[in-house]
Structure formats: structure tokens, C-alpha cells
Amino acid sequence: MHVVEAHVKSEKASSYLVQLCKHFAHKTPTDYDESRGRVDFQPGLCVLHAVGDQLSLRCEALNESTLLRVKDVVEVHLVRFAWREKIALTWTEGVPARPIP
Secondary structure (H helix, E strand, O other): EEEOOOOOOOOOOOOOOOOOOOHHOOOOOOEEEOOEEEEEEOEEEEEEEEOOEEEEEEEOOHHHHHHHHHHHHHHHHHHHHHOOOOOOOEEEEEEOOOOOO
């Protein structure tokens, strides 16, 4: 399993989580509330958590090329939704896999 994580600081962390999940729910299975989300993309998944001003994103896939696709889709959409803040994501690779709730 290949895994990357990113953390974003924003006063709108929860709003971005919901906006991302609502957007992806039109095309892929998604489960979310205001503090957590899970998007099951065809090639992998993204798990999101919002606590206060922190949004955490964790993308997982079976191989590196599909992980790159999942990560890129999530990042492009988040940056587009948060254009007023001009956020930038820094992904951490090689994060140990852990069970997803």
C-alpha cells in the first residue's frame, strides 16, 4: 500500500472537507460529515479530517502511479476551492499504512 498525507491550516477546514466530499460524491462513493470524510476513488481512497483550523488529507492506493492520480485530483480540487487563500499542499510520502475506519 502506498500512502501520502498533507495537512492544511485554514479557518475553513471543515467547509473545504464538506465541499470536496460533496463534489466527489457526484461521481464516486463518498461518506462524510463536518469533521471527517472518505472518498473511494476507483484507483484508491482519500480520508479527510478537519479539527479546528487543521485539515488533514490521507491518500492511499495499491501502487505509486494510482496514488499519484488520487493525490493530484484531491490537490487540484482543494487548491481551486481555496483559491482566495492560495493554499499549497506539502505531501509526506512513506507514511505507515494504518486501518481506515
